[in-house]
Amino acid sequence: MPLLFGTATFNESEHLTIGGCDTVTLAEKYGTPLFIYDVAHIRERARGFKQTLNSLGVKNKVIYASKAFCCLAMYKLLEEEELGCDVVSAGEIYTAIKAGMSPENIEFHGNNKTKEELLYAVEQGVGTIIIDNFYEIELLSAILKEKNQKQHVLFRITPGINAETHDYILTGQVDSKFGFDVNSGQATQALERILADDHLVLKGVHCHIGSQIFSAEGFLAAVEKMLTILNEWKQAFGYSVDVLNMGGGFGVQYTEADDPLEPEAFVKAIVNSVKGQCALLDYAFPEIWLEPGRSIIAEAGTTIYTVGSEKVIPEVRHYVSVDGGMGDNIRPALYGAKYDGFLANRISNEQQSPKTIVGKYCESGDVLIKDIELPTLRPEDLFAVTSTGAYGYSMANNYNRNLKPAVVFVEDGHEKLAIRRETYEDLISLDCE
Template identity: 85%
Template sequence: MPLLFGTAEFNEKEHLTIGGCDTAVLAEKYGTPLFVYDVAHIRQRARGFKQTFNSLGVKNKVIYAGKAFCCIAMYKLLEEEGLGCDVVSAGEIYTAIKGGMSPDNIEFHGNNKTKEELVYAVEQGVGTIIIDNFYEIDLLSEILKGKDKKQKVMFRITPGVDAQTHDYILTGQVDSKFGFDVNSGKATEALEKILADEHLILQGAHCHIGSQIFSAEGFLAAVEKMMLILNEWKNQFDYTVNILNMGGGFGVKYTESDDPLEPEVFVKAIVNAVKAQCELLDYSFPEIWIEPGRSIIAEAGTTIYTIGSQKVIPDVRHYISVDGGMGDNIRPALYDAKYDGFLANRISTEKPEEVRIVGKYCESGDVLIKEIDLPPVEAGDLFAITSTGAYGYSMANNYNRNVKPAVVFVENGQDKLVIRRETYEDLIALDCE
């Protein structure tokens, strides 16, 4: 059976439906490749985090990591669900505000924020800036001094925790481009510098140990390490944080072999660990923030492709090409990400064989799924790849001068175009003769 998420199911025509919408009809209406987002599933995942915190009586903020996927419609949805957002560029700030997101609910991350971006964030009233390095302390302080303003900030710490994930998405260990290292004393030095600056209002500390994490153990280790650090600072500087931000990185299901925890399990584990450490250390219980992105949006997204050419090399490989590829999903080429897929326009009982799903881009590495068992397929068949909601469209590109796909939201039998397909005119819009 295909790996289905949320409201996805097959109808009487043997067509994949999502949110009550027939994907074959959507493909005809909007073309392919096409990103289809299950809004009900997004809401359910978001509420899984928020409601668990509330049920535990813990003051909290659930902050969606916009880098996973963002657009005006997505920010409107987040505002409806009462979530904040985490941005990493002025462009994301601009989009979030255009989407109706309250600036106070925006936090600004990044290891190399430019002066222009920080000026823009301050001018727009961004609620919290997560300071990442000493350069940024000085730069932000200078900007605030010039504008005679104060800014709420947190600072990012690398606690030295290995989250057991891919090297490219591992961020809590000592050797990382992000944050202030604890072991070298740089985090303590940063704390002193921020506390001494009258323009910076320090709210608390932040850490992020990595992405696609399937066990709560890494978070428990991070909580213990963070609380020990915070307690040392309480004793040394008489400083107690108002907020402890434990970041995100909660795992999702890409294939049958993945076995992620539900959002509720992660939240309860983090809250219980913080409570235990606070009681042990006689530390005031802080407000807890988390930053789920992938875990809210990934499984809600499905990409619909149209199958084109095939190539059979006897006793070697059977290639099946689709009309998208690394331009709309670079993750398999970038770090060997695994996905599952199936025919979306019919259910076949014919004997399957192992095939490779490849894209149309002029690269041998343009492989979406290395090995998958499929029944015989024909040109024009629709092929669905699941769990493409995170880092698919947000990392999309125009390689080979291909246009970026359209994105639709579906809910209760209604489809809504939220990002139109690019045109050839869009491709040359920035070209100068």
């Protein structure tokens, strides 16, 4: 039996169903490649974070990391579930507000926010801006002075913690483009400058150590380091934070080999560690903010492809091509991300053999899954790749002038088109003759 998530199962026709909807029927209606999101699974994960934090008796905020996947329908779902959102561009701010999210529940991240983006955030009433560098302090301060406004801010610290993950998604170490470095004294300088600015209302600090992290150890080390720093600032400047934002990065399962902690286990470990450090240092317990993205959305997403050509090189490799690839899932080509997959339109008891699932893009590196054990695949079969909900569509592109896929939300037997498939007219809509 393949690795299934959420409401996914097989019906009497041997078709994969998600959210009570037949994926074969969805593929016929919307075409492939097709992203299908299990809304019940998203709700379950979102509520799990909130319920765990509430059960621990701490003031908290759960803020979805938009970069994992966002669109109008996703933001509306977040609003229904009373989650905030973390954005990294004016485009994400615009989409969130258009979807009806309260600007107060938006926090604005980014290591190089432009003057125009900061101005837009201030004008739209974005609740919290996370300051990332000294240049941003100057830009934001100038905007606020001109408008005679105040702005709630956090500032991002890189505490010098190395989490066990890929270098491309490691962010809490000293050598990082994000945040103010602690070891060099930059974080303390930033604190002094922000506290001295009448237009910046400093609510606390932010820390994010990386993504796709399977162990709580990195978070525990980060909590200890952060509380040590915060206590030093309390002694030196008489300043204590109202908010401690520990970011996200909680790992998910992509293949059978992955064995991440449940999100609730991460939450409990982080909160209990903060409680312990605060008691040890006699530091007032702050409000805890977390920024799950992948851990809410990844396993809820499945991509359906149509099988096409194949190429067998005896004693070397058996290639099977599908009608998508690195245009809708660049992660395997970008940093070797691994996925699982299986037939979605039939259950086969045939003998399995290694096959490499590749895309249709003109790159040898366009490989989705290497050497996966599968039965015979025939042209027009439907192939499902699981856990594609995060960083699939959000990193999609038009390489080779291919069209971006459609996205469908499914729940309780009902389907909703969240993003329509691009057309050729869409493809040239920005071109100038």
